[in-house]
Amino acid sequence: ETGVTQSPTHLIKTRGQQVTLRCSSQSGHNTVSWYQQALGQGPQFIFQYYREEENGRGNFPPRFSGLQFPNYSSELNVNALELDDSALYLCASSSDGRRVADTQYFGPGTRLTVL
Amino acid sequence: SQKIEQNSEALNIQEGKTATLTCNYTNYSPAYLQWYRQDPGRGPVFLLLIRENEKEKRKERLKVTFDTTLKQSLFHITASQPADSATYLCALDIASNTGKLIFGQGTTLQVKP
Numbered sequence: 001e002t003g004v005t006q007s008p009t010h011l012i013k014t015r016g017q018q019v020t021l022r023c024s025s026q027s028g029h030n031t032v033s034w035y036q037q038a039l040g041q042g043p044q045f046i047f048q049y050y051r052e053e054e055n056g057r058g059n060f061p062p063r064f065s066g067l068q069f070p071n072y073s074s075e076l077n078v079n080a081l082e083l084d085d086s087a088l089y090l091c092a093s094s095s096d097g098r099r100v101a102d103t104q105y106f107g108p109g110t111r112l113t114v115l
Numbered sequence: 116s117q118k119i120e121q122n123s124e125a126l127n128i129q130e131g132k133t134a135t136l137t138c139n140y141t142n143y144s145p146a147y148l149q150w151y152r153q154d155p156g157r158g159p160v161f162l163l164l165i166r167e168n169e170k171e172k173r174k175e176r177l178k179v180t181f182d183t184t185l186k187q188s189l190f191h192i193t194a195s196q197p198a199d200s201a202t203y204l205c206a207l208d209i210a211s212n213t214g215k216l217i218f219g220q221g222t223t224l225q226v227k228p
Contacts, residue, residue, distance in 0.1 A: 004158075033215065042119075042204050042218030043159065056215050090158050097215075104216065106151075106158030 004093050004107035012113045013081050021076045021110045023091030031055070031097030032074040033104060034066060035090040043090055049074055050097040078112075086114045118142060121205060121219035128195055129227055136190040136222045138205035145207040148181055148188050153202045153221065162203075163190075195226045 005024045013019050025032050031050045035043035045058035049068035063079040072093070078085060088111050092104035120139045128134050138148070147166045151159035165172040165181045165188070172179045178191040192199050202223045206216040 035218075040220070042121075042206075042220045043216075045215050045217060048215055058215075092158075103149075103161050103164065105161065108156075108158050111156075 004091060004105050006089075006091050006107040006110050008110060009108070010111045010113075012115065014115050015081055015083060017081050017114075018077065018079045019081060019112060021078075021089050021091075021112070023074045023076070023093075023107055025072045025074065025091075025093030026105050029093040029095050029105070030072050031094045031102070032068055032072065033092045033094070033097070034074070034076045035092065036060075036085075037088040037090055037109070039087075046076070048097055055097055081114045083114050086112060088112075119205060119207060119217060119219035121203075122222045123220060125223040125225055127225045127227065130196060132195055134192040134195045134199070134224055134226070136203050136205075136224065138188040138190065138219055140186050140207055143207060144183070147208055148179075149206045149216065150177075150179055150188075150190050151204040151206060151218075153204055155202075159204055192224075195224075197226045197228050200224055200226050 004026050007022045033048040034046040037043040046060050047057040048055045052068045065077045068074045088109040090106050090109045092106045094102040094104045096102055118141045149164045150162045153159045163179045165179045167183055176193045180189045202221040204218050204221045206218045
């Protein structure tokens with residue numbers, strides 16, 4: 001059983017650019033959630049995908065968008081990058097996002113720096 | 116809006132002692148609460164989940180309590196070891212049937228040998 005993987009591990013972009021982050025969910029999991037973690041803070045929920053459909057969204061602007069593919073891997077896209085987007089982006093997979101108390105398994109994260 | 120507060124200051128304790136971390140929340144009645152461990156530069160790792168109808172949950176040296184009247188959870192590590200040094204996060208579900216979580220800011224624990 002492979003764990004959650006994310007790519008790239010680090011990324012540097014300039015303000016106004018666009019970025020795509022990728023996540024491979026754990027084997028057997030159909031749900032992926034994305035979180036943003038600023039330095040010294042807890043993760044903040046961006047959105048969740050369940051079986052290729054968005055299944056809820058946090059307080060993030062529309063320039064944060066995502067996709068989930070038939071193999072349940074996922075992408076997070078951020079357009080028009082701002083300095084405040086600099087953070088660790090975490091992906092978490094779970095076996096059924098519509099089930100209460102579904103344990104989430106986090107990947108190592110992608111560290112995004114916006115200059 | 117929902118708010119979760121954890122001790123913002125780092126907790127420093129001596130090896131062998133019990134570490135107690137606090138998580139307080141407001142404006143919400145979560146169905147369950149989770150605790151995670153996060154090491155620097157790594158993603159959070161799930162430790163324990165406790166439901167609203169459970170008062171206490173244990174796993175090896177870990178114990179979690181959940182007081183829905185006080186809106187507080189306590190996380191205990193007994194016989195602490197230097198390897199327990201990390202940041203500990205508590206998280207509540209945002210909606211009862213989706214597993215979407217809101218996290219506290221985390222408390223950093225440092226166990227000294």
